[in-house]
Amino acid sequence: xxxxxxxxxxxxxxxxxxxxxxxxxxxxxxxxxxxxxxxxxxxxxxxxxxxxxxxxxxxxxxxxxxxxxxxxxxxxxxxxxxxxxxxxxxxxxxxxxxxxxxxxxxxxxxxxxxxxxxxxxxxxxxxxxxxxxxxxxxxxxxxxxxx
Amino acid sequence: xxxxxxxxxxxxxxxxxxxxxxxxxxxxxxxxxxxxxxxxxxxxxxxxxxxxxxxxxxxxxxxxxxxxxxxxxxxxxxxxxxxxxxxxxxxxxxxxxxxxxxxxxxxxxxxxxxxxxxxxxxxxxxxxxxxxxxxxxxxxxxxxxxxxxxxxxxxxxxx
Numbered sequence: 210x211x212x213x214x215x216x217x218x219x220x221x222x223x224x225x226x227x228x229x230x231x232x233x234x235x236x237x238x239x240x241x242x243x244x245x246x247x248x249x250x251x252x253x254x255x256x257x258x259x260x261x262x263x264x265x266x267x268x269x270x271x272x273x274x275x276x277x278x279x280x281x282x283x284x285x286x287x288x289x290x291x292x293x294x295x296x297x298x299x300x301x302x303x304x305x306x307x308x309x310x311x312x313x314x315x316x317x318x319x320x321x322x323x324x325x326x327x328x329x330x331x332x333x334x335x336x337x338x339x340x341x342x343x344x345x346x347x348x349x350x351x352x353x354x355x356x
Numbered sequence: 357x358x359x360x361x362x363x364x365x366x367x368x369x370x371x372x373x374x375x376x377x378x379x380x381x382x383x384x385x386x387x388x389x390x391x392x393x394x395x396x397x398x399x400x401x402x403x404x405x406x407x408x409x410x411x412x413x414x415x416x417x418x419x420x421x422x423x424x425x426x427x428x429x430x431x432x433x434x435x436x437x438x439x440x441x442x443x444x445x446x447x448x449x450x451x452x453x454x455x456x457x458x459x460x461x462x463x464x465x466x467x468x469x470x471x472x473x474x475x476x477x478x479x480x481x482x483x484x485x486x487x488x489x490x491x492x493x494x495x496x497x498x499x500x501x502x503x504x505x506x507x508x509x510x511x512x513x514x515x
Contacts, residue, residue, distance in 0.1 A: 210465060212379055212487075213372070213449070213456050217427075220367055228365035235365030240375060243367065247379030301363045320362055 215250070216243050222260070223267045225320060230271035230312045231278075232305055238274040242267045264321065265331050268313050275309035303349050314339055315346040369453035373469035373481040376456075380465065382485025383498030385506045389480050391513045393472035396480065399513060400468055401455060403435060403448075410508030413439050413501070425449060463488055482506065 223242055224235075231238035245266050253262055304312050310332070317328045318339075325343075329336040367375070370386065377384040389396050400406050407417045414437045421434040430451035436443045444464075448457040457466040467483040482505060484498045485491060 210376075210449070210456050210458050212376055216367070216372060216375060221364075224364045224366060225362050228363040231365065232363060235363065236367065236371065239365040239367050240371045243375040244378040247375060300361060304363065316362070 212247055215247070219243075219246070219263055223263060226264065226267040226316055227271045227274075229304060229316045229320060230268065230309055231274045232301065232312075234274040234278040235271070237278075238267070238271040241270045241274065245270065264317075268317065268331065272309040272313055275312070306349050307346050311342045311346045314342040318343055319347075368471050369451075369469040370471050370479055370481050372454060373467050373483055376465075376467055377481075377483045377485070380483070380485035380487045381492040381495050382465070382483055383495065383500070383502035384481065384483045385502045386479070386481040387506055387510075388473050389478045389510065389513055390476070391478060392476055393470060393478045396478040396513060397453065397470050400470065400480075400509070401450060403433070403455075406509075406512070407437065409512050410505050411501075412504060412508070415439055415441075425451075480506075480509070 227238040228235040317323045325336050325339050329339045404417050408414050416438040419435045425432045430449050433448040445460040446457050455468045465485050469481040471479050473479040482502050486494050
């Protein structure tokens with residue numbers, strides 16, 4: 210069935226976005242993302258743009274779910290924690306120190322490889338805010354991934 | 357950073373059924389069955405025996421072909437369900453916890469999904485829908501059907 214096939218094809222990509230931004234509520238965010246995708250797929254004018262369209266829905270739902278679940282505390286300015294980032298648990302722990310909005314910037318820039326202007330447009334925030342959030346988010350991670 | 361193991365969300369079979377239910381007008385039920393998952397899923401996916409036992413609209417179901425799906429995680433099944441001597445051909449995609457069945461012509465879709473609910477119980481979901489313009493007109497009919505099927509499944513599994 211085409212709908213199920215679409216869900217299966219997009220699952221790895223959407224799973225990474227939702228898991229990294231919504232953390233404990235990632236599965237809920239993923240479910241809501243696909244509901245929104247399938248309900249609105251007929252409105253998608255450019256089939257080639259499906260990835261970007263799905264990305265924007267996944268980010269929106271992930272931030273919404275994370276905020277609803279109150280997963281994270283407000284950011285605190287402090288030195289980067291000394292953690293081992295070779296393990297997924299530690300990546301998750303580092304992400305959990307960030308707000309959903311900071312996680313969204315980090316995921317879009319560093320996982321998905323979008324440019325600052327693209328991230329700003331997707332999240333509807335100024336490019337300067339993207340930069341500051343990214344700076345803050347990256348500081349939460351050990352420096353070796355950025356050497 | 358791109359090679360980092362980012363936390364990844366999952367969409368289990370029940371959630372996939374919910375997603376499909378939200379996109380297609382039809383009947384949807386979700387319930388917890390008081391039998392372990394392995395037993396429930398083994399019985400449910402013995403389609404030739406289970407479907408005629410719980411679905412009042414199916415007198416007989418005969419599998420005509422089955423082969424591994426190219427993706428390696430599923431099985432593609434063709435079968436014919438007969439009701440009042442009227443055969444209806446289906447194709448199905450069966451994977452662990454999820455069976456998506458589609459009648460030839462795509463006018464009718466049935467989805468069965470299950471996941472373990474603890475060690476002794478099973479969360480089960482079923483969708484029946486007509487993903488066509490006007491399919492919503494049949495929604496009440498589908499809702500009655502899936503509720504009746506659920507009663508039949510409970511009765512059969514309690515034996």
